[in-house]
Amino acid sequence: MSARPSEKVVEILRTLVGFDTTSHRSNLALVEWVRDYLEGHGIAATVVPNEAGDKACLFARVGPADRPAIGLSAHTDVVPVGGQNWTSDPFTLTERENRLYGRGSCDMKGFVALVLAALPRLAAADLKTPVQLVLTYDEETTFDGVVDAIRQLDRSWERPYALIVGEPTSMQVVDAHLSIAGMRMEITGRAAHSSAPDRGANAIFAANEIINELVRVREEFIAHGDPTGRFDPPHSTLNVGRIRGGTAHNIVAEHCMIEFGMRGVPGLDLEAVLDRMERFAQEEVLPKLRATAPEAEIKAERWLFNPCLSPEPGSGAEQLAFRLAGANATHTVTYATEAGMYQQAGIPTVVCGPGSIDQAHAPDEYIELSQLVLGEAFFDRLLAVCRA
Secondary structure, eight states, X not given: OOSSOOHHHHHHHHHHHHSOOBTTSOOHHHHHHHHHHHHHTTOOEEEEEOTTSSOEEEEEEESOTTSOOEEEEEEOOBOOOTTOOOSSOTTSOEEETXXXXXXXXXXXXXXXXXXXXXXXXXXXXXXXXXXXXXXESOTTTTOHHHHHHHHTBTTTBOOOSEEEEOOOSTTOEEEEEOEEEEEXXXXXXXXXXXXXXXXXXXHHHHHHHHHHHHHHHHHHHHHHOOTTSOSSSSSOEEEEEEEEEOSOTTBOOOEEEEEEEEEEOTTOOHHXXXXXXXXXXXXXXXXXXXXXXXXXXEEEEEEEEEOOBOOXXXXXXXXXXXXXXXXXXXXXXXXXXXXXXXXXXXXXXXXXXXXXXXXXXXXXXXXXXXXHHXXXXXXXXXXXXXXX
16 A cells, blocks of 8 residues: 555645635635536536525535435535644645645545545446535534535435545544534623612523533433443533623623533433523523513523434445445544434434544644545545445
8 A cells, every 4th residue: 555645635635725614714616616626527516505605515426327326425614723823824735744734634625635536536437336425514613514415315416325424533434423512592681780789680690500500411411421331421511611791890790691512422312401401591590580670581592403423233334334444343433523414314324534533623733644545545445346
């Protein structure tokens, strides 16, 4: 096996990293480049914009049209670089010590580069099994891209018999990951002079009650543990990530915002936990605010939800990934991916891709050249499987 990936893979990755697709920006320039690249190789691609028209999914397929395909999926967005100390331009692919540095090189444009390098070879071959590509957006924030992609099932793309999400797993086959949910609560009380607090309603005190309930939920998560015994830490997790409120030390706080997130092991219904928190806020906390401020409100916004990926032993996706990765065992990860959404839509799905999650989101993000070499071997085997 070569010590270096092909120059084609490196050049494609260089181009992809050069597009600043941070989640708050558009991904259209990258998607249009991919479409033009594929069409230059005789591969038709369909671009479907979001409702705002500033982002889009891309779908492409090679091979026979009358058979279920193997699906390959990746997101095109990356996390911000602001406040991070990079030693090279994050949007210029830079090679140092057998590593390729750049934002998204690992998460997950390395996988996209491998797919794009392989598709022309697949298109030129006499395939018995087709392959289709799905590129999405906003995986790092809201998962809106994969929701839009699933809406396009049986329209812009056909339901595959197996799907591989190419997130960085060091080319290990991952069959389970945590669910994730996020909620933001905006609490409105009434301002008053701090010498007469009974004339106001303190939104920060209300937030404290909600946070205490979140602490109880967290303790229940720990006590319940992980029935599968496969995750580290061995339980679901909860984090209060942001609190903002109040005006001054001598003013009863009229407003307070709290934002929290949870990650659940398979079997935990995170939506039921969010329901519980909404009920607690409305039934236990809000009446106390309204005792002195009838106009008080607590508004809850569920700004993030993604289901877990649950093991499906023996599924078509698992067996295919074993063959392509040269593996015989599955693994778990604690981060969330689009795989849970695809599985919930009835598509057998696993996660397998080059690079380590330890490098993702970090300053000086990189992918090892050796991981891209393993990725090319993965796609060599895919070509053989699809021709057989």
